Amino acid sequence: MSIDRGKELEEGSSRSPGxxxxxxxxxxxxxxxxxxxxxxxLRNQRPPVVLQQCNSNHVLEFLRYLDQFGKTKVHLQGCIFYGHPEPPAPCTCPLRQAWGSLDALIGRLRAAYEENGGSPESNPFASGAIRVYLREVKECQAKARGIPYKKKKKKTKDDESTSSIHFS
Known part of the structure; x- marks a missing residue:
């Protein structure tokens, strides 16, 4: 009997074997x-890296490796379209992974690491270096596309009380 089947029997599952x-x-x-x-x-690295030895540097290398498969045009600073959200013509600037895709990927890998037995304290996907890298990619891509990026301020109690609307 498989472990999963044993769990189903313990939990009173009504699923039939088929x-x-x-x-x-x-x-x-x-x-x-x-x-x-x-x-x-990790297995393709020379020498191969076992998961227990994986650190944030391996994760950063992986993210840089993935960049070559990206589909988002990121204009370089010398490009005439740098800072234009919708350039009128094509250019030779590279395609990169979009910041949002990388952010979502790291979120999934962070969860998978812990689900596969890694401890939250040693999670290389949750390190400060990864957060810094993602922030830099976000800011760089926003500038290259001419999208202003402003950090949101945290609301204080005073902001909340003056911004709420009261109906009588």
């Missing part, structure tokens, strides 16, 4: 694919 397990959500499927891709990346 039923298929529920299909994983799109997020869960993507998380599994991302985790497998990262594991393959």
């Amino acid at each position: 039923d298929q397990p529920p299909t994983p959500s799109r997020y869960e499927s993507q998380k599994r694919r991302d985790w497998n891709t990262f594991g393959q990346y």
Whole structure:
């Protein structure tokens, strides 16, 4: 009897032996694919890196490696379209991974790391170096595309009380 089947019996599952397990959500499927891709990346390093030895530097190298497969045009500072959100003509600037895609990827890998037995304290996907890298990518891409990026201020209690609308 499989472990999963044993759990189902313990939990009183009504599924019959021929039923298929529920299909994983799109997020869960993507998380599994991302985790497998990262594991393959580590195995392909020379020398191969075991997960227990993985650190934020390996994660940063992985993110830089993924950049070559990106589909987002990021204008270089010398490009005549640098800072234009919708350039009128094509240019030779590189395609990169979009910041939002990298941010989502790191979120999935961070969760997968802990689900696969890693401790939150040693999670290389949660390190400050990764947060700094993502922030720099976001700011760089925003400037290259001419999108102003302003850090949101945290609301204080005074802001909340003056901004609320009261109806009588």
